[in-house]
């Protein structure tokens with residue numbers, strides 16, 4: 313059976329770091345409140361003129377280098393983003409023009425914070441169907457451009473960044489000992505559209521809008537949906553939580569991560585956490601955390617990694633991968 317193996321990972325964070333203390337100078341908040349409620353200490357903020365495609369391209373270059381690949385040999389480019397450069401064309405068009413071979417498919421995927429998992433599932437299915445032998449999936453966001461800096465309930469929670477993986481088709485036995493993506497599961501429930509959304513768009517206000525969120529409701533759904541997503545992946549692969557070497561969750565809030573780990577009976581030391589340094593970077597947060605774990609040597613080849621995310625829509629899902 314064909315498996316989509318992660319050959320390389322890479323990430324990019326804008327140079328500018330905004331600490332909670334600096335934020336507290338322009339917003340009615342405090343370092344103590346933000347750390348206590350979210351675990352966030354600082355976030356990166358894109359420079360003026362720095363666009364989502366710039367972040368994506370920088371992350372993909374590193375992922376290609378770590379895979380030992382040239383972008384011209386890649387068959388498919390998928391950009392997961394909620395903050396495209398323009399309403400159209402897709403940000404993926406810029407990425408493909410900068411790094412890819414003319415003519416190969418490229419498109420954006422919009423599933424907000426679950427975007428990377430959605431992108432990974434789409435790429436895995438292209439590879440399994442034989443339509444691509446290799447793919448790049450990047451999550452890239454400048455979430456700070458969607459913030460209402462007068463809404464302290466949201467503006468303290470988000471940051472900018474990008475993370476990418478290079479996937480390559482390899483033969484596997486169809487067992488969980490195979491390297492590569494072992495399963496993906498995707499979900500959505502649009503009844504919760506208004507709990508987390510941007511209050512603008514081309515067909516409604518002709519603006520990009522700002523992030524609006526019912527924080528408490530989102531929190532409650534997140535812990536339940538994320539734990540369910542993990543259980544679903546474990547059951548589908550007939551493994552237990554103890555077989556998972558690393559949980560790489562979407563980095564929204566340290567309390568959501570702790571609540572999910574506790575609900576699953578998972579050792580907190582097996583959870584890769586970057587939310588303290590990156591804040592919530594939406595679709596970029598999982599590949600940013602994955603890259604951090606690989607680059608600091610915690611995540612090793614052959615280990616089993618479970619990724620899970622939940623975001624606006626609501627959307628949620630998981631990807632189980634043997635590195």
Ligand code: ACO
Pocket residue numbers: 340341342345346349350425464465466468469508525526527528530531534562563564565568592622623624
């Ligand atoms: N600084 C100081 N005080 C604040 C701030 C702030 N930044 N924001 C809100 N407050 C105040 C409120 O005004 C309120 O004051 P009051 O009691 O006088 O009215 C008090 O703090 C409590 O506010 P709540 O909104 O009830 O705080 P809560 O404990 O629910 O925490 C938070 C808010 C952090 C947003 C929480 O609900 C949460 O984490 N929700 C999950 C949202 C999330 O992570 N979304 C990310 C996208 S979804 C995803 O990726 C899964």
